[in-house]
Amino acid sequence: MLNLLKVKQEICDIGQRIYNRGYAAANDGNISFRISEKEVVCTPTQICKGFMKPDDLCIVDMEGKQLAGKRPRTSEVLLHLAIMKARPEVKSVVHCHPPYATAFGVAREPVPTCILPEADIFIGDVPITKYAIPGGQDFADTILPFIHQANVIILANHGTVSFGETVEKAFWWTEILDSYCRILMLAKDLGRVHQITGEEARDLIKLKEKWGKTDPRSSLQNCDLCANDVFRDSWKDSGVGHYAFQPSSCSDDSVGANIVDPDPAAHAMGETPEVEALVKAITDRVMDALKKQ
Numbered sequence: 001m002l003n004l005l006k007v008k009q010e011i012c013d014i015g016q017r018i019y020n021r022g023y024a025a026a027n028d029g030n031i032s033f034r035i036s037e038k039e040v041v042c043t044p045t046q047i048c049k050g051f052m053k054p055d056d057l058c059i060v061d062m063e064g065k066q067l068a069g070k071r072p073r074t075s076e077v078l079l080h081l082a083i084m085k086a087r088p089e090v091k092s093v094v095h096c097h098p099p100y101a102t103a104f105g106v107a108r109e110p111v112p113t114c115i116l117p118e119a120d121i122f123i124g125d126v127p128i129t130k131y132a133i134p135g136g137q138d139f140a141d142t143i144l145p146f147i148h149q150a151n152v153i154i155l156a157n158h159g160t161v162s163f164g165e166t167v168e169k170a171f172w173w174t175e176i177l178d179s180y181c182r183i184l185m186l187a188k189d190l191g192r193v194h195q196i197t198g199e200e201a202r203d204l205i206k207l208k209e210k211w212g213k214t215d216p217r218s219s220l221q222n223c224d225l226c227a228n229d230v231f232r233d234s235w236k237d238s239g240v241g242h243y244a245f246q247p248s249s250c251s252d253d254s255v256g257a258n259i260v261d262p263d264p265a266a267h268a269m270g271e272t273p274e275v276e277a278l279v280k281a282i283t284d285r286v287m288d289a290l291k292k293q
């Protein structure tokens with residue numbers, strides 16, 4: 001039988017980890033756990049996730065109507081319920097604003113795959129939603145196209161949402177994603193990022209399948225596995241596109257030595273195409289002036 005106090009305590013413990021990791025400033029973020037077919041425990045609104053007590057938590061029905069709790073429930077519970085309704089095996093949802101993963105949502109940059117084996121096995125290709133004002137049903141609906149093919153989703157210009165059978169597992173996917181995004185940025189600062197080959201990526205997917213996990217990339221071939229193709233159809237609508245990280249080209253035979261960023265020096269300095277054009281125009285003028293001397 002479910003121990004409600006234990007569930008509430010686990011939500012408080014994960015809340016503390018979220019706050020301590022810097023994934024939720026002030027009162028940001030929210031956590032939920034389904035305790036029955038019709039009831040969900042969730043965090044209240046306007047509370048720091050690092051200092052919650054079991055008594056602070058709320059219980060809502062599957063439409064978000066509050067059934068218990070002295071504090072009003074989080075305004076973002078509709079996002080949690082949308083996931084639980086579509087995925088009955090999901091028991092817990094974690095939403096927060098981890099800075100490195102959120103940066104990809106602000107840049108609308110797909111998180112490259114085929115770089116760290118753990119990230120490929122546990123999270124794979126990560127979708128980025130279309131932007132919507134947080135809190136309402138329209139916002140909750142932005143995740144619907146992706147929930148059957150992912151366990152963590154980046155919310156455009158907002159944060160992340162991840163889900164699993166326990167509160168801890170739901171949190172893990174966020175933690176793995178944010179740590180991965182941080183490593184990507186650090187490696188990019190060093191100048192270049194190597195992808196593993198399509199063949200090596202295929203081996204990781206096989207390993208994942210051996211552990212009973214499916215991967216939507218399993219139908220893709222060779223280097224398409226590493227090209228962020230799974231959610232590409234949604235990019236036009238959500239303004240997502242490769243800019244900072246270019247996947248290795250399918251025609252590139254230098255397998256194992258592919259450079260993801262074709263112009264790391266420019267991008268490492270944060271230059272935009274406009275800045276690059278300006279630098280070229282100035283250089284051209286200087287060269288003209290020198291020729292006239």
Ligand SMILES: [Zn+2]
Nearest residue numbers: 029096134159
């Ligand atoms: Zn939020």
